[in-house]
Amino acid sequence: xETKTKTFDAVEESRKWREATSRKLDAMTSEKRLxxxxxxxxxxxxxxxxxxxxxxxxxxxxxxx
Numbered sequence: 001x002e003t004k005t006k007t008f009d010a011v012e013e014s015r016k017w018r019e020a021t022s023r024k025l026d027a028m029t030s031e032k033r034l035x036x037x038x039x040x041x042x043x044x045x046x047x048x049x050x051x052x053x054x055x056x057x058x059x060x061x062x063x064x065x
Contacts, residue, residue, distance in 0.1 A: 025033050 025036070028036060
């Protein structure tokens with residue numbers, strides 16, 4: 001059995017994203033930071049609502065036997 005070479009390290013990738021985000025937020029004033037985080041939160045909420053709506057769509061054809 002041959003060993004596989006790891007091509008993606010999720011922990012390392014997560015650390016990179018977290019550090020980049022921290023640097024970005026640290027460079028902002030508190031007002032800009034709040035505005036940015038609010039905007040990101042609204043974007044994620046909209047994406048979540050869109051996925052939820054897509055999942056809950058029921059067509060008339062799927063209700064008929």
